[in-house]
Amino acid sequence: MAVEGNLVEMGALIGAGLACTGMGGAAIGVGHVVGNYLSGALRNPAAAGGQTATMFIGIAFSEALGIFSFLVALLLMYAK
Template sequence: MEGELSHIGAGLAAIGSGAAAIGVGNVAGSFLSGALRNPSAAASQTATLFIGIAFAEALGIFAFLVALLLMFAV
């Protein structure tokens, strides 16, 4: 019974990986929208774009690690 519940928890934790993909899409879409409105400011905001993408991906990786821990460490 306990093994089955850990797999359900791992599946729920894996939802965070999908949410990270949505987050990266939002970050990139917002940057593109802003860059098209003001192309001269786009070059100065590129570093901020990469930082936002890195944070969104890090949350996805953390969710993936939690899912793996729930599946194999419990």
């Protein structure tokens, strides 16, 4: 069976798929942030309210890296 097509394009698509694995890391990071926030909040519920903003900042920082890998995937797929 003869394989036809653009080798560069194949590489780009495989690379895009690989880049998406980076989003798993962001998922773990976000889960870590929220889980630790929650365990801390259950230990000391009185202090939890003041730290919600900090939790969101932490989520934003770790999520941004997942978005970067997603962006790399998109660039590989669509940018020419």
